[in-house]
Amino acid sequence: MKTVLVVDDEPTIRALVNAILDGSGVRTLEAADGPEALDMARRYQPDLVLLDVVMPRMDGFAVCQRMKAEKSMARTPVLLLTALAQESDHQRARRAGADGIVQKPFSPAVLRARVDSMLDGGKKG
């Protein structure tokens, strides 16, 4: 079973993403901020990270950059879930090494489709 790490400081959004992925045959893990996300990513080696951007302590761009810089996590795909709407934010996401962006608010069907396609193209079977 594939593992998806859901990182968001908003418990409601974590609950939503969990509900969207429920029944899709993936296991979900949750982290509420950047340091916790890095810790869990190292420990559980997820197949995909769904990462919020604006969070206390460490933002999603920094988390993504750290992951891509660490050998054990560099190939883990990262999909940013962000409410930031500026083009400059999207450029920052690309510079941080994000593999994709989903803009909040999103449709559950759209997120599910993006997750499925990223997991299919992932490294683990």
Added chain:
Amino acid sequence: MRGKAAATPTPLSLDPLLLSRNGQPWQERIELVRLTARTQALYCSAVQIFAATTPESLYEAVLSAVWSLVRVDLAALFLIRDKDGRPACRALRVGRSTVVFDAAEAPTTAFADAALAATAPLMVEAPDPLLRDLPSSFNGARAPAVLLAVPVRSGSEDLGLLVVGRRMGFPFSPDQVDLLQGLADQTSLALEKLRVVAAAAEQGRRAQELVSIASHELRTPLTALQGFSELLLSREVSEEVQKSWISLINQESVRLGALISELLDLTRLESGRVNLNLEPVNLRDVAEHVVSLWRGDGRRSRMSIRFQAGVPCLRADVCKLTRVLANLVGNAVNYSPPGAPIRIEAAPHCLARPSTVHLGPPGSEGAPCPAGASIAVRDRGAGISQEDQARVFQPFYRAAPLEGEGSAGPAGRPSGTGLGLTIARRLVEWHGGLIWVESCLGKGSTFGFCLPLASPQRSASDSTLSPGAIS
């Protein structure tokens, strides 16, 4: 048409009587030419001074104008610095080049202090000891034998001094003093213009920033609303799951409503559309009312009120002061462990430590505390780091939640919109007051504000704040 032509005044006409006096007409003509040239020069300098768009270009324009209008060997512009009210040299011209000093490095001189105290043009000549106290940038040049300072003033407010000097001991004539005073007056108008332009730019920047952050904050509850409602429409789920999703939709709708309401309040405060209903306010009544809001709430916190003797009655808006205090108490409750004491204190003087930064509107940095009365809320909660203390009054800043139950909203996140402290700060500012925070991680926080005895009456263009939820 004829009438109109007859009414046109003849500029610069000479009194015919002058022509009959012996030798007088030429002197008068010379005087007239001199006055015309001076007026033209003043006009040209005014155009250049007003065209300046930055403080640095303004300083250069002023000193260039001095250089072209009066024969001097030194010209300097001193401006009053905030921290101690002393005049500091922001620009100095000796020869062809102008040196512009950073506000933090601008030198002061005993002559400038004396000139500011004099409140009128002050001229000193050698061997006055004040002549020896000059900015170090004057190194190498021969000290002036005569120095003149004219005040740069806006109404009754001292803005600084225009200082000129000569190496040769010719004192400045009354005429030259008048001319320099004209330049100083132009300088004060141009400084005012720059101040207004900078304030408008700052207001625009803040409004833009608020829109940008607000759009982000609004998207988060919208994501939950859209997501859960689409899931409810597209999936067959148990009644229990349905209920939990509907509960989340409800929670996020309420949050969205509160957010929009507070955003509107903040927008009104930022744009100046606020009406203070000033009346005598007893702060003890305000404190007791706020504490009563939490009675029967079942919260674990124990609140107490301690007023020092002599806390005066203020002229203020009681509803808005209540909102500020309720916000501070609400935060203390949210970020304190169950049962931890929360104390509301008031005093007829500032309750903050001398080193505590008082926050006010832009440009008020370093302003003296207006403490006709001070009120503070002390908690023994989680405390705030030094770094975060600088950010707590910014829109949408929220501290990390406390560990364990009780401090957070239904979903585990601190309740509130993240705008409460920003609104509190603006409400205090509208009263002519300053807000502050002192905190130590793990030991607790004190949020307080100091108010003048009577708040300034602001003009109101439309409405008062809505009495919306206190977060």
